[in-house]
Amino acid sequence: METVGPSRALEGRTALVTGSSRGIGQLVAEALAREGARVFVHGRTEAACAATLARVVAASAGRADHVVLPANLAVGAEVEALADRVTALGGADILYNNAAIMHPWRSQIEDHTLGDWSSSFQVNVFAVMRLCARLIPAMRRRNWGRVINVTSGIRQTPQLAGYGASKAAIDKFTADLAFELEGTGVIVSRLDPGWLRTDMGGHRAPNDPATVLPGALVPVLLSDDAPGGQLFQAQDYAREFLTANSRARVFAQGNFACTALLTAAKSSSAACGLFFSTPMTLPMSFFDCAPVS
Numbered sequence: 001m002e003t004v005g006p007s008r009a010l011e012g013r014t015a016l017v018t019g020s021s022r023g024i025g026q027l028v029a030e031a032l033a034r035e036g037a038r039v040f041v042h043g044r045t046e047a048a049c050a051a052t053l054a055r056v057v058a059a060s061a062g063r064a065d066h067v068v069l070p071a072n073l074a075v076g077a078e079v080e081a082l083a084d085r086v087t088a089l090g091g092a093d094i095l096y097n098n099a100a101i102m103h104p105w106r107s108q109i110e111d112h113t114l115g116d117w118s119s120s121f122q123v124n125v126f127a128v129m130r131l132c133a134r135l136i137p138a139m140r141r142r143n144w145g146r147v148i149n150v151t152s153g154i155r156q157t158p159q160l161a162g163y164g165a166s167k168a169a170i171d172k173f174t175a176d177l178a179f180e181l182e183g184t185g186v187i188v189s190r191l192d193p194g195w196l197r198t199d200m201g202g203h204r205a206p207n208d209p210a211t212v213l214p215g216a217l218v219p220v221l222l223s224d225d226a227p228g229g230q231l232f233q234a235q236d237y238a239r240e241f242l243t244a245n246s247r248a249r250v251f252a253q254g255n256f257a258c259t260a261l262l263t264a265a266k267s268s269s270a271a272c273g274l275f276f277s278t279p280m281t282l283p284m285s286f287f288d289c290a291p292v293s
């Protein structure tokens with residue numbers, strides 16, 4: 001059966017994925033490289049990023065211009081230095097604000113510390129705001145950019161209130177930024193990855209980290225006329241969701257609509273055909289699918 005390779009939809013684009021040393025960011029970085037992007041891998045240390053760099057290089061068939069850019073986002077000066085290095089390397093077309101921390105579980109409000117909240121806001125909000133402020137102007141000058149701020153579906157969890165509040169701040173910031181960026185070619189979106197078994201999500205999470213794809217790439221691959229400020233739920237696009245439906249329709253909010261028609265498997269393997277309506281096309285390779293002839 002004929003198979004479909006990566007679409008290379010991001011050929012010529014450069015992406016900074018914060019927190020790509022492990023977890024969700026690592027998977028996103030690898031997927032972006034597979035689609036042709038040059039990737040700036042980020043984590044607190046060079047050593048922590050080595051495994052991702054190897055995966056990114058392998059995903060792009062040995063391409064050698066990916067770069068590791070370590071920076072501790074808890075330190076304001078390191079955030080600025082990260083932005084300086086990205087700028088010196090030609091800037092980023094895609095800013096994937098994925099890195100975040102979660103403070104320890106606090107049973108009662110009196111157990112919360114100011115440090116829980118300030119560290120959550122420094123890494124999860126202030127660093128995001130500064131990277132946007134530093135890197136978006138060049139995107140605007142090029143009339144093209146995709147900014148993805150990773151949020152969370154966390155609800156009714158006062159024990160993690162500082163973390164939850166930082167994600168609420170990201171939601172508000174993204175909405176405001178989307179308004180500012182209207183018509184500029186720079187589209188800012190939010191991604192809720194779902195609850196995944198990463199270091200942060202823990203072993204009780206229901207979802208395999210791999211299920212963040214292909215959904216995590218949908219806000220990167222938006223057509224130029226898509227609205228800003230949308231929330232994408234990665235689990236809506238997970239393979240299990242699609243394969244559970246013989247005809248699955250996946251709608252994103254706003255006027256962006258992606259219609260997936262999942263046809264019946266045509267061979268003993270789980271091959272399927274996925275056809276997407278304009279304005280956006282998702283590479284079939286995200287689903288490891290073969291086309292139906």
Ligand SMILES: NC(=O)c1ccc[n+]([C@@H]2O[C@H](COP(=O)([O-])OP(=O)(O)OC[C@H]3O[C@@H](n4cnc5c(N)ncnc54)[C@H](OP(=O)(O)O)[C@@H]3O)[C@@H](O)[C@H]2O)c1
Nearest residue numbers: 019021023024043044072073099100195196198199200201
């Ligand atoms: N996992 C879930 O169930 C879940 C659910 C909802 C939302 N999310 C969101 O998804 C995103 C990724 O989560 P994840 O589960 O992949 O987390 P993770 O496995 O804990 O990975 C966190 C990443 O962020 C980096 N990071 C942490 N603190 C940093 C700092 N001070 N400076 C620089 N980098 C730092 C880590 O780099 P180092 O290697 O240097 O530590 C690592 O690459 C986060 O925004 C999280 O809030 C996750």
